[in-house]
Amino acid sequence: MKPPPFSYHDPRTIGDAVALLGRLENAKLLAGGQSLMPMLNMRFVLPDHIIDLNRVEGLSFIRESNGALEIGAMTRQRELEFSDLVRQRCPLMHEAILQVGHRQTRNRGTLGGSLCHLDPSAELVSVAAALDATVIAQGPNGTREVAIDAFPVAYMTPAIEPNEIVTMVRFPLWPQPHGHGFVEFARRHGDFAIVSAAALLIEDGAGKITRASVTLGGMGAAPIRASAVEQALVGNRPDDKLLRDICETCRAFDAVDDIHAPASYRQQLATVMSRRALEQARARLPSMAH
Amino acid sequence: MGETRKIAVTVNGSRHEAEVEVRLTLADFLRHTLGLTGTHLGCEHGVCGACTILLDGLTARSCLTLAVQADGCSITTVEGLAPGPDKLNPLQEAFRDNHGLQCGFCTPGMLITLTEFLRDNPNPTEQEVRIAISGNLCRCTGYQGIVAAALDAAKRLQGQAQQPA
Numbered sequence: 148m149k150p151p152p153f154s155y156h157d158p159r160t161i162g163d164a165v166a167l168l169g170r171l172e173n174a175k176l177l178a179g180g181q182s183l184m185p186m187l188n189m190r191f192v193l194p195d196h197i198i199d200l201n202r203v204e205g206l207s208f209i210r211e212s213n214g215a216l217e218i219g220a221m222t223r224q225r226e227l228e229f230s231d232l233v234r235q236r237c238p239l240m241h242e243a244i245l246q247v248g249h250r251q252t253r254n255r256g257t258l259g260g261s262l263c264h265l266d267p268s269a270e271l272v273s274v275a276a277a278l279d280a281t282v283i284a285q286g287p288n289g290t291r292e293v294a295i296d297a298f299p300v301a302y303m304t305p306a307i308e309p310n311e312i313v314t315m316v317r318f319p320l321w322p323q324p325h326g327h328g329f330v331e332f333a334r335r336h337g338d339f340a341i342v343s344a345a346a347l348l349i350e351d352g353a354g355k356i357t358r359a360s361v362t363l364g365g366m367g368a369a370p371i372r373a374s375a376v377e378q379a380l381v382g383n384r385p386d387d388k389l390l391r392d393i394c395e396t397c398r399a400f401d402a403v404d405d406i407h408a409p410a411s412y413r414q415q416l417a418t419v420m421s422r423r424a425l426e427q428a429r430a431r432l433p434s435m436a437h
Numbered sequence: 438m439g440e441t442r443k444i445a446v447t448v449n450g451s452r453h454e455a456e457v458e459v460r461l462t463l464a465d466f467l468r469h470t471l472g473l474t475g476t477h478l479g480c481e482h483g484v485c486g487a488c489t490i491l492l493d494g495l496t497a498r499s500c501l502t503l504a505v506q507a508d509g510c511s512i513t514t515v516e517g518l519a520p521g522p523d524k525l526n527p528l529q530e531a532f533r534d535n536h537g538l539q540c541g542f543c544t545p546g547m548l549i550t551l552t553e554f555l556r557d558n559p560n561p562t563e564q565e566v567r568i569a570i571s572g573n574l575c576r577c578t579g580y581q582g583i584v585a586a587a588l589d590a591a592k593r594l595q596g597q598a599q600q601p602a
Contacts, residue, residue, distance in 0.1 A: 150503075180501050199506065
């Protein structure tokens with residue numbers, strides 16, 4: 148269980164990193180290393196070159212700009228966890244980040260690494276889908292934006308070219324106040340979720356939903372936006388019966404069969420987790436505050 | 438030997454310079470190059486937590502970190518916790534007094550994880566302790582003694598902080 152031999156590069160600028168990536172054959176980018184390092188140790192990947200992004204300047208930041216949170220790709224998950232800006236402006240991400248791995252892995256793991264590794268049940272990918280995020284990548288010809296719904300192209304394969312590096316992710320913010328919920332089902336705390344759900348709700352003065360976002364993770368290669376559930380919520384009061392009825396429709400989504408769970412089990416979880424996430428979001432709406 | 442690089446790290450307060458293979462993990466550097474075998478290797482893929490060390494004050498899996506990445510960093514391993522060769526620190530004493538270990542394999546990782554945790558959260562609940570150590574596997578104790586030790590250590594450390602200098 149040792150990494151295979153490789154050449155190691157630790158560029159200091161994004162330009163140098165892009166240049167190396169374009170020049171070297173069979174190179175892998177090393178971000179926080181919480182997924183790539185196990186894959187190297189287990190020799191699931193055999194790169195000739197490792198390009199370590201940890202010493203590249205300017206890839207770690209969290210800032211608010213034009214109604215969105217802009218977060219650098221090398222921002223550690225720990226920094227998301229302890230950011231007041233994230234907690235206040237994007238509480239869904241705060242809720243989700245607490246379920247990403249463990250303290251020791253969040254200290255190293257990064258936002259960009261998590262997105263590009265694209266594990267089917269990665270919490271940060273689900274948050275990006277829930278918020279209609281945009282991924283910004285830099286290549287030899289400049290930067291390019293990829294909408295999150297076009298970001299996953301296949302199992303664990305993002306729409307990032309071999310000569311591109313993700314530099315930033317833009318998460319459009321929901322106006323305050325809004326309700327948020329993030330729940331997942333895993334057999335042990337910190338394990339990969341079998342199914343997760345993220346929910347966001349906004350209500351009008353009469354307690355009717357004006358905007359909703361419902362996302363399921365772990366069902367397939369990429370998170371699913373339950374748009375029929377979202378549409379069924381808008382214009383209605385989110386009472387127990389409505390939530391139960393509309394979340395039941397999540398059973399119709401395709402789901403994968405694997406050693407952790409059969410598809411039917413995931414579909415059952417989809418109905419339950421979407422409802423729980425919506426219940427959590429509903430409880431955080433202003434009209435439910437008392 | 439493959440490609441190598443010269444690195445300089447501070448481990449438990451002592452500076453070390455070495456020429457290391459770039460693919461060498463920090464865990465193997467600590468254990469094999471420096472002979473600090475207190476850092477244990479269980480799974481070598483980031484699941485068991487036995488190899489947890491403090492890297493510039495924050496816990497990290499040393500099996501998921503390359504030695505070259507630690508160049509210029511300050512590292513604390515389990516060997517760096519006790520105040521002297523015949524003395525334990527309050528957390529280690531609490532482990533001894535509460536049966537916080539049996540075979541001892543997970544103990545270095547538990548101690549380092551709890552060192553960071555109790556520093557950031559000096560008065561934790563039992564639930565918070567359980568979440569804090571959820572990335573460290575123990576196959577002997579059923580965690581009861583470890584949780585008790587962590588809560589006991591929190592009390593001891595708070596008592597120590599309140600004593601007049």
